[in-house]
Amino acid sequence: MIAKCANPSCPNQFRYFGQGKLFPFELKNPTPPCKDVPNAVCVRRPHRHTIFFWLCRSCAASLTLCFDPHTGVSVLPVPVNAGDAPGQCGQ
Numbered sequence: 001m002i003a004k005c006a007n008p009s010c011p012n013q014f015r016y017f018g019q020g021k022l023f024p025f026e027l028k029n030p031t032p033p034c035k036d037v038p039n040a041v042c043v044r045r046p047h048r049h050t051i052f053f054w055l056c057r058s059c060a061a062s063l064t065l066c067f068d069p070h071t072g073v074s075v076l077p078v079p080v081n082a083g084d085a086p087g088q089c090g091q
């Protein structure tokens with residue numbers, strides 16, 4: 001499912017786990033239209049489904065991700081003192 005770095009301007013391909021950083025996001029009853037969600041998942045509307053995005057090592061050093069099923073995944077600069085928590089869209 002993960003093909004490349006989630007940074008749209010980065011061409012790095014996902015090769016194997018252990019390089020870069022995986023970001024899990026939990027979907028709860030997603031409703032169409034879905035963006036960056038596999039269509040098969042969106043139409044099934046699972047009660048819960050975890051979707052993963054990946055940043056390559058160089059991007060993960062300075063970027064984090066936020067995800068909204070309607071607007072898709074967004075790349076954000078890593079907030080200072082945020083620890084490892086994924087970013088919140090619009091916060």
Ligand SMILES: [Zn+2]
Pocket residue numbers: 005006007010011012055056057058059060
């Ligand atoms: Zn990258």
